[in-house]
Amino acid sequence: xxxxxxxxxxxxxxxxxxxxxxxxxxxxxxxxxxxxxxxxxxxxxxxxxxxxxxxxxxxxxxxxxx
Ligand SMILES: [Zn+2]
Numbered sequence: 786x787x788x789x790x791x792x793x794x795x796x797x798x799x800x801x802x803x804x805x806x807x808x809x810x811x812x813x814x815x816x817x818x819x820x821x822x823x824x825x826x827x828x829x830x831x832x833x834x835x836x837x838x839x840x841x842x843x844x845x846x847x848x849x850x851x
Contacts, residue, residue, distance in 0.1 A: 787801065788800070789801075789820045789824065790818060791817060792818075793818050797810070797839070798838070798839060800827065818846075820838075820842065
């Protein structure tokens, strides 16, 4: 089963199957985070939808860190 991960540094989204540690190929972060997107939702999103999702995700998670 494919899952959708996001990079907490740069917001890059990636589909991953059966992996524990997921590395970002954009910025090299070794610990991508699991999103609540499922594959069906992810594949139905446009490129702009994905950018908006990543922006919102980063905003929420960076805010919680402080
Ligand atoms: Zn990254």
